[in-house]
Amino acid sequence: MTTIDIKKTALYESAQRPVHMNPKKFAFWIFLVTVVMLFASFTSAYLVRRDAGGWLHFKMPAIFAVSTFVLLVSSAFMHWAYISAKKDNFGKLKIAIAITTLLGIAFLVLQVMGWGALVEQKIFFAGKYANPAGSFVYVFSSIHGLHLISGIIFLLVVFANVYKMKIHSKNMLQMELCTTYWHFLDLLWVYLYVFLLVNN
Amino acid sequence: MAVVEAHTQHLSSGQAHAHDEHHDHHDLPWIRKYIFSEDHKIIAKQYLFTGIFWAIVGGAMSLIFRLQLGFPEADISWLKPLLGKWITPEGKLDQEFYLALVTMHGTIMVFFVLTAGLSGTFSNYLIPLQVGARDMASGFLNMLSYWFFFLSSVLMFISIFIPTGPAGGGWTIYPPLSALPQAISGSGAGMTLWLISMAIFIVSLLLGGLNYITTVINLRTVGMTFWRMPLTIWAFFITAIIGVLSFPVLFAAALLLIFDRSLDTSFFLSDIYMQGQALHYKGGSPLLFQHLFWFLGHPEVYIVLLPALGITSEIISTCSRKPIFGYTAMVYSIIGIAFLSFIVWAHHMFVSGMNPFLGSIFMILTLIIAVPSAVKSFNYIATLWRGNIIFTPAMLFSIGLVSFFISGGLTGLILGNSAADIQLHDTYFVVAHFHIVMGTASFFGMLAGVYHWFPKMFGRMMDERLGYIHFWLTFIGAYCVFFPMHYIGIAGFPRRYYLFSSFDAFKTFTELDAFISMAAIFTVSVQFIFLFNFFYSIFRGRRAPQNPWKSNTLEWTAPINPGHGNWPGEIPHVYRWAYDYSKPGAADDYIPQNIPFSQTPESNLPHEKDEE
Amino acid sequence: MVTLLIIACILLLVLILLLAFRAHVLIGIIKNAYTGKVGVANKINAIGILIFFIVGLIAFYFSYQTAKPYFLPEAASVHGLATDRMFWLSMTIILIAFLVTNVLLYTFPYLYQYKEGKRAYFYPDNVKLEMMWTLLPAIVMTILVWMGLKEWNIIMDFPPEEECVVIEIMGKQFGWHVRYAGKDMKMGKYSFNSINNVNHMGIDLSDPNSMDDFCPNEIHLPKGKKILLKIRSRDVIHSVYLPHFRVKMDAVPGMATKFWFIPTKTTMEMRDQLGKPDFNYEMACTEICGKSHFAMRMVVVVDEPEEFEKWYAAQKPFVEENASSLNLPVKSKPVEQKTDTMSVAVEIKDTVNLDVLLNAKEEKSVALHINFAPNEFSLSEEAKTKVDEIYTFMIKNKDIKLEIDGHTDNTGDPKKNKELSEKRAKAIVDYLVSKGVKKNRLKAKGYGSEKPLVEGDSEQAKAMNRRVELKKIN
DSSP states (O other), X not given: OTTOOHXXXXXHHHHHOSSOSOHXXXXXXXXXXXXXXXXXXXXXXXXXXXXXXXXXXXXXXXXXXXXHHHHHHXXXXXXXXXXXXXXXXXXXXXXXXXXXXXXXXXXXXXXXXXXXXXXXXXXXXXXXXXXHHHHHHHHHHHHHHHHHHHHHHHHHHHHHHHHTTOOBTTBOHHHHHHHHHHHHHHHHHHHHHHHHHHHO | OHHHHHHHHHHHHHHHHHHHHHHTTTTOXXXXXXXSOOOHHHHHHHHHHHHHHHHHHHHHHHHHHHHHHHOTTXXXXXXXXXXXXXBOTTSOBOHHHHHHHHHHHHHIIIIIIIIIIIIIHHHHHHHHXXXXXXXXXXXXXXXXXXXXXXXXHXXXXXXXXXXXXXXXXXXXXXXXXXXXXXXXXGXXXXXXXXXXXXXXXXXXXHHHHHHHHHHHHHXXXXXXXXXXXXXXXXXXXXXXXXXXXXXXXXXXXXXXXXXXXXSOOOSSOOSOEETTEEOOOOSOOHHHHHHHHHHHHHHHHHHXXXXXXXXXXXXXXXXXXXXXXTHHHHHHHHHHHHHHHXXXXXXXXXXXXXXXXXXXXXXXXXXXXXXXXXXXXXHHHHHXXXXXXXXOHHHHHHXXXXXXXXXXXXXXXXXXXXXXXXXXXXXXXXXXXXXXXXXXXXXXXXXXXXXXXXXXXXSEEOOHHHHHHXXXXXXXXXXXXXXXXXXXXXXXXXXXXXXXXXXXXXXXXXXXXXXXXXXXXXXXXXXXXXXXXXXXXXXXXXXXXXXXXXXXXXXXXXXXXXXXXSSSSSOOOOOSOXXXXXXXXXXXXXXXXXXXXXXXXXXXXXXXXXXX | OHHXXXXXXXXXXXXXXXXXXXXXXXXXXXXXXXXXXXXXXXXXXXXXXXXXXXXXXXXXXXXXXXXXXXXXXXXXXXXXXXXHHHHHHHHHXXXXXXXXXXXXXXXXXXXXXXXXXXXXXXXXXXXXXXXXXXXXXXXXXXXXXXXXXXXXXXXXXXXXXXXXXXXXXEEETTEEEEEEOTTTTOOOOBOGGXXXXXXXXXXXXXXXXXXXXXXXSSEEEETTSEEEEEEEESSSOEEEEEGGGTEEEEEBBTBOEEEEEOXXXXXXXXXXXXXXXXOOEEEEEOSOOSTTGGGOOEEEEEEOHHHHHHHHHHOOXXXXXXXXXXXXXXXXXXXXXXXXSOOSOOOOOSSOOGGGGTTOOTTOEEXXXXXXXXXXXXXXXXXXXXXXXXXXXXXXXXXXXXXXXXXXXXXXXXXXXXXXXXXXXXXHHHHHHHHTOOGGGEXXXXXXXXXXXXXXXXXXXXXXXXXXXXXXXX
């Protein structure tokens, strides 16, 4: 490293590092791109199928609004966890993560209750009486739900690492990734929910 | 001074960070060194060996169904030990198994050999070595990527042996045929395994793609700007981006198909009456599947082709001792092809019943994509002009690739024309087109890559004479197999036909079909020369010199058998592009990328004098 | 024995090749050939490339001349002539591009092969040249697109239905059913739910327009008139392909598709032109649809318009052809129908679900109607197809044992009937055994006219009684 010319260093350094981001974080963002593409396919399929006719229009049960709200609140707590970690405030950090996790679980429970409400409305996922309009709602919410479960697992791993003193202001990568993922899942659900409201 | 320190610290943190992770790798147990390895070079070889295995399986399958097509009267009971009940008592190939073989041949060749085997091998091997990184961004994810591929391979392999047979609905698996076990026996458990295997395969590819993109963007060495990267890296990089954007769509399609198959949904199924029963599916659209499938399917063929084109650029340039002609245009062509590949998918669906207006749009877009492809071909030819060409086996295969690319690409212009496609869709004209432009071209790219980088991978040289024989026999054989198929296609013969004799219109060309089958048997047999050469040379090949092809790229500056971290000391810095071959005034006919301009005053061009 | 000999020969050949290779390596070491210098092999490869090209071009030319006579004859439709012209024009254009690029690709390696002491020409780029050869293909592409769009728009511009002869084509595994609109020139509706073993196409029989629709076994087309094909499928995706007319359109379950064209040559004219008195236009399937995808053939006949009108008028409506099999109230039309004691129309199924035998108690039987020629007991091709279903069923269910019972109607000598029915049952058993079913799983019995299914002398009853029954046995 001692033979580097200053001018070249500045020039090349900015040239090779167009993204001043940790490589693992960058890779994580690309992973998020793949998830976006997956749900983009689902929503495209929804629109293409809808235009082909035979589409059942129905109202989304109100409980989905509640679950969406719960998820948004959980994001607020996730943010609080992030700030606490940056400030090395481990007590608050643990509480924040715990609440975020619980709210995430609550979200999932509410989603399942939403499915129950759909069934009561005679909107089914499959079988003789199902219509693609209904099937898609179940697909969106279940695949998102699976990703959310992975987000919860991530939260639990982070939680364990807090206890092992591996998360602190000088070692924020995992915390950043977890926070980004959680907010992403939240925004993704908001997009899906609004999409369903608008297009149904 | 502080600025310098901060900068050097920033620079070194990236390098040192990666290096630290490797410090404790010296004492790894054997299983983590060679099996669950996180070293990109080992993983690349794992992909290569698995790819070779699948090429043998896929090739063998093609021989079996070519036997049926070329010699429909023959009694093939002698295959009973291998195929068991799939040979009928009359000594004929079972009709449903024929379709299963055709399906699996396509799936195996496109996905397992030419995507995983080609990209997986060369992206993994070359990206860190050519951009100057110690390893991929995440060795762990890279390791997972291979082992997911392995798992997917195991599942796909098992599916070949189950009683109801492997998937049989074509590699394109259109529902309802692929959704209903009663429609064809392969749509039972075989199709289920296919879908699970592919889902895992997609995960593997995405993990790999993640690594390739991140490494190219974040881990290049000092001086390796984007515009100094070799074309191989550009190709692998753009290919990975295409993959990351398109494979999730296949995942979605497969998921919805799984729901239709196993959970009674009706995404793709409607109004079906089969075996005396009206099925309950209502409201589904088979065309929806086709749109979702081809949204991946078309970019997929470029995922197969672009790495081969990148490899060819590198080899033609090195072996002609000339810079690749039009490097910038080549880069923009790759990007152009990648972008356009996303908006042409429905040219596979001109006669699917979709809105004809869409047909017009997709025809226009499809014919546009011919332009960057043409530019690439011209650039290859211009690179040969006034070169000083050395015909290594790799070079021969690269020239062969250009030949196939031109031949197959040109017939694409006919097929992309929707009015002409009416007659040619689903005929052997299409089979000829894609086998030439994608199958043999990419296959040749893969072989060229193996011959060229074998010395780096294994520290030994492959035998050249066997390489020459392999090239000539394969080149002639491949043209003999696929060129005549154009005639059969123009004569209207449909694809995926077990027999042609049911129709008066298709009773001709029996001798040509037999000829094609014999050429296929010949060409596949010739590959054993390569296999022998490959495996023999790993153990007993001549020891390779440091830079056998006198190439400019960074991988040749690493030790002959690179270990963990690739370079024992500092990673070389890069000062110039990868194509300073035969520079006027230079001492030698090549100047590697890591030679500073200050050391080559005699050959520096005017704008390079500032950098001395 | 022969196999062993062949294997031994192959092994010997491999051994010889291996030894040759080893010798070549050793000789190379002795001759110090591995100096890294470019040798004779380079020259050989260079000239090989050139020779390959020349030989290849010659082979290309000769193969084309040999193959040409076997291409499809000139298109027999209006749009087909246009698209064929466009196809060959495009092929000419790409042939020119092929020749130009390949001449360069194959001669440059020869001309610029490695020469000791020579240096390549450092020529990294030329923007003008790049522009030129980007622009040229772009112009050629534009021409091709323009030609193609013109034709495509003509083909996809459907004329009003009233101007066309409308034919509905429905694909299924593994054949086609076609329907014409009949004398009222109005095609009846169809409903997927109406499909059964008689009403293959699901014609909506409550729609008055369906009453005169007819379903012939071959397609007839009037020369020079617009034909509109309405295409659908009742199971998987098929594809209607009329190669001589350059017609192709997928048949999709759940979605109707269409294609229109104008035939230009009658079948007789084609026969004359080709010198083939038994030539027939054919329709094929061209989307993978399962086991017999390759065998979905239907004959297509092009008539002079007057002949077509004659043929059209002579066709019997579907409902009349199948009156007895359909659950239709018999209309008060002067139709010569024998009144019989059986007033309930009974279905004669042509395919049966054999799976009911699987979990059934013994004595449960399933009746199949397999046609035998009078007093014959050998199986026709059509009969074999039906017996194949039994074969498939027995292969799928490896443990089941079946008794094949032959029954005849009450015409003729009862003793002869019993013998005949026994021979027919045995013929079926023999056929199954020849296909690989174990003999101990089958039993043949003949009952003659002893056990009629339906009493009475009507044609209907007799048809019902002529049957083969499958019974599960232990």
